[in-house]
Amino acid sequence: xxxxxxxxxxxADIDQLEEVLxxxxxALERDLAAADGDILVLGVAGKMGPTLARMAKxxxxxxxxxxxxxxxxxxxxxxxxxxGVETIRADLLDPQALAALPRARNxxxxxxxxxxxxxxxxxxxxxxxxxxxxxxxxFRESRIxxxxxxxxxxxxxxxxxxxxxxxxxDPPGEYANSCVGRERLFQHFSAQxxxxxxxxxxxxxxxLRYGVLFDIASxxxxxTPVDLSTGHVNVIWQGDASRYALRxxxxxxxxxxxxxxxxxETLSVKWLAEAFGQRLGRQPAFSGQPAPTAWLTxxxxxxxxxxxxxxxxxxxxxxxxxxxxxxxxxxxxxxxFESRDGKY
Numbered sequence: 001x002x003x004x005x006x007x008x009x010x011x012a013d014i015d016q017l018e019e020v021l022x023x024x025x026x027a028l029e030r031d032l033a034a035a036d037g038d039i040l041v042l043g044v045a046g047k048m049g050p051t052l053a054r055m056a057k058x059x060x061x062x063x064x065x066x067x068x069x070x071x072x073x074x075x076x077x078x079x080x081x082x083x084g085v086e087t088i089r090a091d092l093l094d095p096q097a098l099a100a101l102p103r104a105r106n107x108x109x110x111x112x113x114x115x116x117x118x119x120x121x122x123x124x125x126x127x128x129x130x131x132x133x134x135x136x137x138x139f140r141e142s143r144i145x146x147x148x149x150x151x152x153x154x155x156x157x158x159x160x161x162x163x164x165x166x167x168x169x170d171p172p173g174e175y176a177n178s179c180v181g182r183e184r185l186f187q188h189f190s191a192q193x194x195x196x197x198x199x200x201x202x203x204x205x206x207x208l209r210y211g212v213l214f215d216i217a218s219x220x221x222x223x224t225p226v227d228l229s230t231g232h233v234n235v236i237w238q239g240d241a242s243r244y245a246l247r248x249x250x251x252x253x254x255x256x257x258x259x260x261x262x263x264x265e266t267l268s269v270k271w272l273a274e275a276f277g278q279r280l281g282r283q284p285a286f287s288g289q290p291a292p293t294a295w296l297t298x299x300x301x302x303x304x305x306x307x308x309x310x311x312x313x314x315x316x317x318x319x320x321x322x323x324x325x326x327x328x329x330x331x332x333x334x335x336x337f338e339s340r341d342g343k344y
Contacts, residue, residue: 011323021207032060137193143252208320232296
């Protein structure tokens, strides 16, 4: 593979954004070569799934990449197929539909529910805990990389390096606890059947159409006060997070084990707002006071395995400020990173 093209100074439109987000690299190609077999992406139609599926196909064009979702937005199914990703329309909570899926050697589990979980807790637990048990048992012969969240941890002091993979799980709120349930089900069946895998604890992927940086930049642009209650965050470019998830297939463990995924920096929300203010020519407004704790993760192990992210924080700030400043499209899905009670 030739070296990937240099990162652009700005991202002009959605087509260029999706191309940059889904760029593979040589390390990903090597790791996918070591993880034989087709790749099945469950829950492919979410915010991050299309990026990951397209990247997998670009990195391994001779292999089947199959995306499964309900596809409530048919244009997403068409887009994936245009990228060479096979698609299957299915409700994963339907046991017959789940049983009918191809038994791929590699499974990326991305299905789940976060927003709206406070109003429909039973569905949240079904998607985040019951479904993982069904998948873990059904795909016991596969490698399974299961997307999780840094929200499974408790808040930690901002003076620490963040929670490490062996920090006890004691989070606030039903959503986060349902995600602990997701992990426990994958751990249970992995131990029972010897299924290799990883629990991919991701903290705040950055796309220009959504994410913590988009949320902060939009408020600065609009003159809306930035809530400092959760005063510190970790973020990572979504393309880097997708690469790491796919590379985890070659770094699966039996039984499955967690890995923290984010950028290496602990970032001040106030500093981020001021950085956007400089780029957008606006004076940010603030509300609240930073708490002494936050949802932060220590990513030393991911940095050891995969190296530092390819897209720097400064580049993300430039890209997001330019995108927001031009009032480019949004997914209209706020992260609600400010929430400290776990209610979404």
